[in-house]
Amino acid sequence: xxxxxxxxxxxxxxxxxxxxxxxxxxxxxxxxxxxQEFLLKLENMQPIGAFKLRGAFNAVAxxxxxxxxxxxxxxxxxxGVAFAAREKGMRAVICMSELVPQAKVDGIRALGAEVRIAGxxxxxxxxxxxxxxxxxxxxxxxxxxxxxxxxxxGTIGLEIMAKRPDLETILVPxxxxxxxxxxxxxxKAIKPHIRVVGITMDRGAAMYESIRAGHPVEVEEVASLAxxxxxxxxxxxxxxxxxxxxxLDDVVLVSEDEIYHAMQVLYYxxxxxxxxACVVGLAAVLTGxxxxxxxxxxxxxxxxxxxxxxxxxxxxxxVQLGDVTVEGKPYRRxx
Ligand SMILES: *Cc1c(COP(=O)(O)O)cnc(C)c1O
Numbered sequence: 001x002x003x004x005x006x007x008x009x010x011x012x013x014x015x016x017x018x019x020x021x022x023x024x025x026x027x028x029x030x031x032x033x034x035x036q037e038f039l040l041k042l043e044n045m046q047p048i049g050a051f052k053l054r055g056a057f058n059a060v061a062x063x064x065x066x067x068x069x070x071x072x073x074x075x076x077x078x079x080g081v082a083f084a085a086r087e088k089g090m091r092a093v094i095c096m097s098e099l100v101p102q103a104k105v106d107g108i109r110a111l112g113a114e115v116r117i118a119g120x121x122x123x124x125x126x127x128x129x130x131x132x133x134x135x136x137x138x139x140x141x142x143x144x145x146x147x148x149x150x151x152x153x154g155t156i157g158l159e160i161m162a163k164r165p166d167l168e169t170i171l172v173p174x175x176x177x178x179x180x181x182x183x184x185x186x187x188k189a190i191k192p193h194i195r196v197v198g199i200t201m202d203r204g205a206a207m208y209e210s211i212r213a214g215h216p217v218e219v220e221e222v223a224s225l226a227x228x229x230x231x232x233x234x235x236x237x238x239x240x241x242x243x244x245x246x247x248l249d250d251v252v253l254v255s256e257d258e259i260y261h262a263m264q265v266l267y268y269x270x271x272x273x274x275x276x277a278c279v280v281g282l283a284a285v286l287t288g289x290x291x292x293x294x295x296x297x298x299x300x301x302x303x304x305x306x307x308x309x310x311x312x313x314x315x316x317x318x319v320q321l322g323d324v325t326v327e328g329k330p331y332r333r334x335x
Pocket of ligand 1: 173178179228302
């Protein structure tokens, strides 16, 4: 049941012309800062504004004879499922918690999907989604713990390795681990000694805590600048947990202050508008938490952010996250 490189190549066929071929561009500033060539894989350029279209489209493509599909989501997976279901003329019901930013809810509704807001956590949203499976016969598409989803995300690894087989390190934003599992599987099947490091925020780092414990554990879900990285990995996780445990060389945590600064860096230095989730790899390098030994790539995973919050960050204002204040600072290039 664990996917193989051949499954990822098959996914690439399904995604051809729909969710493929995003640019891999150099970041001169990050190259200077990290001391090694540093590349950005621009998944923020996907039609739905995030890489999640790859996994969602690949998974929905294989659904037949069902009245529709459903999922829980921190926003971007739901948008991918909504897009894919619309292509197929299928009903989609996206279940999300109250923590999901309004911009993401609006984006999903605009694609014609139904939205259910259920509870304060991904677990609550998942429970609602599973209820729809029971009661209405919808097919659930997990955001990360599904072989078709993992293989869809893994096509990013294929594209990166096809362009730059000389890479030594890939830094992957990590939440439920579908992206990291797929990218690590593809990259290591092609180049066994490449280093793949998962990076996530230090508040509610479910995969990090689970790998340390040796089994899936629950974490408290809190608001983060990297909202797309929130949520648990599912206590019944079958695939993304063992794959991340076995394939990732390391998992590194970054703070909200570090994410805030790295969002300013990506904006001012590379002129890219992207979510907090995208910059965790940059933050890990800028803080010295990850040392680079050769050409490195990270994945700019999505651009579906709240523009009011983004404006506050790039203008150096404070940001309120639940009961935590991230103190603002105008951007200054480190000396
Ligand atoms: C979902 C998501 C991630 C993390 O992907 P996982 O497969 O859950 O680890 C990272 N960045 C963005 C923008 C996302 O939407």
